Amino acid sequence: MRKEPTPAEQKLWFALRAKRFEDVKFRRQKVIGPYIADFACRDPMLAVEIDGDTHGESEEYDMRRTAFLEDKGYRVVRYTNAEVMRNLDGVLEALKMELRK
Numbered sequence: 001m002r003k004e005p006t007p008a009e010q011k012l013w014f015a016l017r018a019k020r021f022e023d024v025k026f027r028r029q030k031v032i033g034p035y036i037a038d039f040a041c042r043d044p045m046l047a048v049e050i051d052g053d054t055h056g057e058s059e060e061y062d063m064r065r066t067a068f069l070e071d072k073g074y075r076v077v078r079y080t081n082a083e084v085m086r087n088l089d090g091v092l093e094a095l096k097m098e099l100r101k
Contacts, residue, residue: 005029008050008081009038015092016048022099032072035065040074044099047074052081075101 005013005028016026016039030040032047039048047069051062066076077098079091 006050006052006081008052008084011088012039012048012050012079012084012091015088021092022096024099032074033068035068037069037074044101045073045075046098047076048095049076049078050081050084051078 009028013028015021016024017028019025024041024043026039026041026048028039030037030047032040037047038050040046062078069076075098077095079094084091
């Protein structure tokens with residue numbers, strides 16, 4: 001686990017924490033098996049990943065990670081640091097739609 005979240009993670013966490021968003025209880029840096037999801041909630045089972053520039057180089061790892069999380073019952077959604085920093089409202093709207101699925 002990282003002690004210091006990225007600026008994008010901090011920005012999104014401020015919107016999600018303490019049931020501020022859609023009255024859903026999100027956890028930050030949620031340990032799920034051998035992986036740590038940036039954010040996750042149990043009702044509904046959703047894992048939110050914020051991908052930085054280095055994620056383009058780790059597609060195989062991300063695919064294994066996503067498969068594991070899905071096998072545990074989570075839906076996985078990914079947003080980039082840039083999306084969160086430049087368009088938080090759009091990210092939250094997309095996340096709201098994911099929560100309603």
